[in-house]
Amino acid sequence: MSYAQPSLMPSFTRPESRVAIVRSAGYDRDLAALLFDALREFDLPVTGKKVLLKPNFVEPDPEGIINTHPAVVAAVREAFLRRGAASVRVAEGPGHERDTESIVETIRLREYLGPLQDLFVDLNLDEVHAVDLRTRASRLKRLYFPRTVLEADYIVSLPKLKTHHWAGVTLSLKNMFGIVPGCCYGWPKNVLHWAGIAGSILDINSTVRPDFAIVDGIIGMEGNGPIQGTPKASGVLILGNDAVAVDATCARVMGLAPERIDYLAKAGVLLGHIKPEKIRQLGESIASVITPFAVLPAFQKLIAADGR
Amino acid sequence: MTSGPLHNSYFRDLLITNQNTDGGWGYHPASASSIEATAWALTSLISSRREPPPPDVCARAGDWLLLAQCADGSWPAFPGHPQGCWATSIVARALYLQGGAQKAVESGLHWLINAWPAEGNFWWRLRQSIFPSRVALQDSSLRGWNWTPGTASWVEPTAHALIFLRSLPAPMLSRQAAKRRELAERMLFDRMCPGGGWNSGNPLIYGVAGVPRIGPTAWALMALRDFSERAEVQMSVQWLEGAYGEIHGAASLALANLSLAAYGRPVPPLAPALGEMYSHNRFFANALTIAWAVLALNEEMSGVAPTAEEAATR
Numbered sequence: 001m002s003y004a005q006p007s008l009m010p011s012f013t014r015p016e017s018r019v020a021i022v023r024s025a026g027y028d029r030d031l032a033a034l035l036f037d038a039l040r041e042f043d044l045p046v047t048g049k050k051v052l053l054k055p056n057f058v059e060p061d062p063e064g065i066i067n068t069h070p071a072v073v074a075a076v077r078e079a080f081l082r083r084g085a086a087s088v089r090v091a092e093g094p095g096h097e098r099d100t101e102s103i104v105e106t107i108r109l110r111e112y113l114g115p116l117q118d119l120f121v122d123l124n125l126d127e128v129h130a131v132d133l134r135t136r137a138s139r140l141k142r143l144y145f146p147r148t149v150l151e152a153d154y155i156v157s158l159p160k161l162k163t164h165h166w167a168g169v170t171l172s173l174k175n176m177f178g179i180v181p182g183c184c185y186g187w188p189k190n191v192l193h194w195a196g197i198a199g200s201i202l203d204i205n206s207t208v209r210p211d212f213a214i215v216d217g218i219i220g221m222e223g224n225g226p227i228q229g230t231p232k233a234s235g236v237l238i239l240g241n242d243a244v245a246v247d248a249t250c251a252r253v254m255g256l257a258p259e260r261i262d263y264l265a266k267a268g269v270l271l272g273h274i275k276p277e278k279i280r281q282l283g284e285s286i287a288s289v290i291t292p293f294a295v296l297p298a299f300q301k302l303i304a305a306d307g308r
Numbered sequence: 309m310t311s312g313p314l315h316n317s318y319f320r321d322l323l324i325t326n327q328n329t330d331g332g333w334g335y336h337p338a339s340a341s342s343i344e345a346t347a348w349a350l351t352s353l354i355s356s357r358r359e360p361p362p363p364d365v366c367a368r369a370g371d372w373l374l375l376a377q378c379a380d381g382s383w384p385a386f387p388g389h390p391q392g393c394w395a396t397s398i399v400a401r402a403l404y405l406q407g408g409a410q411k412a413v414e415s416g417l418h419w420l421i422n423a424w425p426a427e428g429n430f431w432w433r434l435r436q437s438i439f440p441s442r443v444a445l446q447d448s449s450l451r452g453w454n455w456t457p458g459t460a461s462w463v464e465p466t467a468h469a470l471i472f473l474r475s476l477p478a479p480m481l482s483r484q485a486a487k488r489r490e491l492a493e494r495m496l497f498d499r500m501c502p503g504g505g506w507n508s509g510n511p512l513i514y515g516v517a518g519v520p521r522i523g524p525t526a527w528a529l530m531a532l533r534d535f536s537e538r539a540e541v542q543m544s545v546q547w548l549e550g551a552y553g554e555i556h557g558a559a560s561l562a563l564a565n566l567s568l569a570a571y572g573r574p575v576p577p578l579a580p581a582l583g584e585m586y587s588h589n590r591f592f593a594n595a596l597t598i599a600w601a602v603l604a605l606n607e608e609m610s611g612v613a614p615t616a617e618e619a620a621t622r
Binding site: 059060096097098099100101102103105106110115116117120122125126127128144165183184185186187188190191193194224227228296 | 334335336339340342344385386389393394426454455456458459460462464465507508513514516518519521522523555556557558559560585588589590591592593594596597
């Protein structure tokens with residue numbers, strides 16, 4: 001089980017993380033082939049495993065701006081199956097919209113993945129188990145988590161590259177809010193806000209840590225994200241075996257300083273790496289793909305010192 | 309299966325088939341019984357007056373819900389969970405409509421009337437007075453109900469509580485209940501999106517108008533049926549009518565139908581559209597969607613919130 005793995009390790013004892021940046025100008029490319037090749041760089045222990053993809057599905061948005069694009073979800077699924085996974089399911093628990101069916105049908109997920117009833121799990125309505133949290137970064141001590149998540153062998157966080165009006169950015173760590181079940185906490189999962197967003201992100205990820213992360217940055221969102229921002233084409237997929245390192249790399253691509261993003265700086269202590277010297281960069285360099293994202297005035301302080 | 313209309317009792321029969329042996333319903337077939345799913349299944353089945361379910365189906369559901377009630381009168385999300393939650397309104401109303409559980413309904417009502425959202429506490433108000441929010445500008449003195457204890461008011465749990473209160477005869481409502489009802493109604497109007505309709509509860513973020521959603525709008529409108537002449541309600545009904553053609557989920561479609569029918573607005577035939585959607589994904593076997601589809605398909609149910617007079621005659 002992914003949630004049973006030892007996830008809390010001081011940064012200095014943690015091995016180097018690997019993050020790859022892959023260019024793709026659009027969603028109409030052969031993303032599965034692109035990702036299959038990119039995954040070759042990682043020694044993925046997925047053969048015969050039950051893999052769970054956790055995209056970021058927020059609202060019924062036909063434009064493909066708010067949610068992880070279904071083309072990316074389908075491509076990741078195919079790539080992991082080709083890498084030997086026994087099964088690859090897709091699961092999400094949207095934070096605001098109770099009618100999950102309306103989201104997956106509006107974004108045409110079925111057209112990309114085929115029949116969904118045995119492939120897609122609404123984490124908001126799954127059976128739940130109480131789990132004691134491994135850290136106390138927030139006021140929470142335990143949370144109910146969906147059985148589908150707890151029983152997965154390998155979890156892949158699959159967010160969109162977006163700014164966020166409360167947290168600064170929403171990437172693979174914040175995306176894990178979606179595993180907290182609405183059937184216990186409501187829509188939105190307001191208990192996480194009251195317990196502290198940054199602390200909740202850390203507590204959830206310390207307890208149910210994604211094994212891998214792939215960020216859809218082909219078209220992201222800047223400004224007043226994660227719903228009402230402006231589309232931002234970055235033309236990249238950013239992936240790696242350490243969600244913290246992936247998010248730190250994403251922040252740098254967005255022209256932001258990861259060490260200034262509260263929860264990401266703290267995640268760099270026990271959950272993964274944010275320092276460049278601890279992240280082995282594969283594929284494209286950050287400098288070659290950097291695309292400064294506009295941020296709300298409250299988050300101007302996150303902009304990297306070099307002004308890019 | 310092929311697309312197209314299903315026979316009238318298809319979803320009702322499906323719901324009955326999916327009842328767990330303990331008397332409850334899970335959110336999905338054969339999953340652990342959930343308080344909310346069971347309450348909605350019961351509500352929809354007792355509304356099937358033309359084709360009532362076998363008596364033991366509703367009786368077992370009612371018994372299961374009674375056993376799951378907390379000592380303080382509330383209901384949690386699942387049996388054994390430590391705290392009551394928004395499901396209390398839905399269960400109490402289901403049991404009231406079913407009849408025969410007066411004491412449980414009254415204790416649920418008592419809990420609900422005394423359950424205040426967290427934005428009302430002293431420390432929160434003090435903090436807001438010193439550091440007012442620049443993100444979401446809304447009147448936090450107008451309080452409704454929250455999803456879970458210790459959190460803020462939101463549109464949907466507030467609407468469920470109001471629909472429950474609205475279903476009760478006047479003698480059951482204390483002065484405090486009437487005050488809370490009035491405060492919560494004002495809160496819903498405050499949280500309406502600028503162009504009409506509701507989302508989960510943030511009409512403006514950084515000054516940008518929030519986008520309404522079908523579900524919250526449908527629930528809020530059903531909760532505000534007594535205000536059908538108000539401009540805000542008219543505007544929201546119009547928004548829902550305008551958005552109707554873009555609905556892609558069966559739950560949203562059923563709720564939109566229920567809501568528009570409650571305001572006497574014409575709605576397209578529901579059965580063919582539900583049949584088409586069901587052929588695509590079988591509603592992901594979601595018990596709530598099936599229950600709301602049954603509610604919306606029942607000719608007898610022109611709205612989920614009967615007036616006090618209607619309720620009193622049941």
